[in-house]
Amino acid sequence: MPSTRTAIRGDLVYFTGNPFISPATDCLTYERDGCIIVEDGLIQAVGPANALLEDGITVTHHRDKLILPGFIDTHTHYVQLEIMASFGKQLIDWLNQYTFPAEQSFDNAAHCDQIAAAFCDQLLRHGTTSASVFCSSHAYSAEALFKQASKRNMRMIAGQVLMDRNAPDALLVPSGQAHDESQKLIQDWHGKNRNLYAITPRFAPTSTPDLLEMAGDLWREHNTCHVQSHISENVAEVEWVRSLFPDYLDYLDVYEKFGLIGQRANFAHGIHLTGREIARLCETETAISHCPTSNLFLGSGIFDFSKMMAGEEMVRIGIGTDIGGGTSLSILETLAEAYKVSLLSNRVLSAAEAFYAATLGSAQALSIDDKVGTLQPGLEADLIVLDPKATPLLTMRSAQAQSIHDLLFALMIMGDDRAVSHTYVAGDLAHART
Numbered sequence: 001m002p003s004t005r006t007a008i009r010g011d012l013v014y015f016t017g018n019p020f021i022s023p024a025t026d027c028l029t030y031e032r033d034g035c036i037i038v039e040d041g042l043i044q045a046v047g048p049a050n051a052l053l054e055d056g057i058t059v060t061h062h063r064d065k066l067i068l069p070g071f072i073d074t075h076t077h078y079v080q081l082e083i084m085a086s087f088g089k090q091l092i093d094w095l096n097q098y099t100f101p102a103e104q105s106f107d108n109a110a111h112c113d114q115i116a117a118a119f120c121d122q123l124l125r126h127g128t129t130s131a132s133v134f135c136s137s138h139a140y141s142a143e144a145l146f147k148q149a150s151k152r153n154m155r156m157i158a159g160q161v162l163m164d165r166n167a168p169d170a171l172l173v174p175s176g177q178a179h180d181e182s183q184k185l186i187q188d189w190h191g192k193n194r195n196l197y198a199i200t201p202r203f204a205p206t207s208t209p210d211l212l213e214m215a216g217d218l219w220r221e222h223n224t225c226h227v228q229s230h231i232s233e234n235v236a237e238v239e240w241v242r243s244l245f246p247d248y249l250d251y252l253d254v255y256e257k258f259g260l261i262g263q264r265a266n267f268a269h270g271i272h273l274t275g276r277e278i279a280r281l282c283e284t285e286t287a288i289s290h291c292p293t294s295n296l297f298l299g300s301g302i303f304d305f306s307k308m309m310a311g312e313e314m315v316r317i318g319i320g321t322d323i324g325g326g327t328s329l330s331i332l333e334t335l336a337e338a339y340k341v342s343l344l345s346n347r348v349l350s351a352a353e354a355f356y357a358a359t360l361g362s363a364q365a366l367s368i369d370d371k372v373g374t375l376q377p378g379l380e381a382d383l384i385v386l387d388p389k390a391t392p393l394l395t396m397r398s399a400q401a402q403s404i405h406d407l408l409f410a411l412m413i414m415g416d417d418r419a420v421s422h423t424y425v426a427g428d429l430a431h432a433r434t
């Protein structure tokens with residue numbers, strides 16, 4: 001097959017460092033009239049358009065728009081797409097009343113295929129090119145998502161949910177069966193196309209020690225896989241874990257004793273963590289997914305960015321939408337809520353920190369920063385184009401922007417899927433707003 005060499009031109013915005021710990025000016029690159037040369041799905045070159053554009057190359061020019069790496073959603077549940085905006089409950093009641101009944105309908109293959117396809121299309125529409133996704137406890141629910149992600153050539157991390165207690169019988173899978181099903185999914189899908197497998201115990205309360213032990217063993221056998229779960233989302237949940245696992249130091253210690261923390265392990269929420277747990281997350285390079293719309297919607301609590309520091313170090317933090325506890329698939333809307341949550345904990349989240357967290361920071365949290373997350377030769381060309389004039393109000397506000405930081409801030413506070421004008425996956429156009 002002949003190679004395809006194309007150029008995508010516009011104002012480039014990307015990160016080369018972490019603005020939470022270094023000055024933003026050292027971390028954020030803003031290239032007016034820049035250009036990305038893409039060949040065979042990979043970024044070949046990044047720089048000023050007038051230096052890089054060559055005769056004969058096909059150029060797509062996004063004039064006066066921002067080109068960024070695709071957003072990465074580090075925590076979401078595709079099987080909860082239909083229960084977004086379910087009324088009136090906090091975590092445990094919400095799971096029982098809405099989540100578990102909805103997830104039972106994923107025993108039907110056609111339903112899995114239909115919702116997985118809708119989910120992937122919605123991600124692309126919102127500018128999200130990679131995600132770390134919980135499926136249901138039915139093995140086919142994971143297969144369905146991998147099939148749909150493959151059709152769209154997306155870099156997807158996903159796994160079958162593991163549960164063997166404290167949920168409806170229809171959703172419980174005994175440890176032995178869960179092991180065999182997860183192992184088959186790993187063999188069939190981990191590393192196939194752009195898919196990666198995540199071993200996915202829902203959380204400690206729906207897991208017996210046996211199940212967690214199986215999950216830890218599975219990760220040791222398949223150590224290039226990922227691990228995803230939940231931690232310290234809700235005060236009642238933390239107390240429940242203490243009563244179910246009385247012999248452990250704390251919530252994180254439960255996962256640690258079963259070999260489930262470390263690089264490529266990613267736990268959602270982490271609102272009520274202790275200093276010991278935060279220090280241990282840093283030491284082991286275990287990631288936390290911050291899901292502000294979900295934390296507010298379920299009344300779970302206020303995530304504290306400042307608390308995520310242990311000495312000079314900071315926990316790896318990704319940004320998650322946590323659909324359906326979350327209220328939007330838009331990472332822009334999620335960053336707006338992260339900003340408000342941050343102010344409630346007496347810290348100002350800058351636009352540089354927010355956009356870093358949603359791109360390179362999330363890639364680092366998931367340990368896929370050797371593949372995606374910034375604009376750099378050799379990485380996969382997952383790109384989005386943001387339109388500062390997407391709506392009449394954004395047009396008015398953007399005209400007042402004094403700097404790229406100010407413009408990004410306006411986009412994250414006022415933007416949603418309408419601000420995403422184009423999404424490219426591995427260099428190919430995957431969504432264009434009409």
Ligand SMILES: [Zn+2]
Nearest residue numbers: 077230268322
């Ligand atoms: Zn979740």
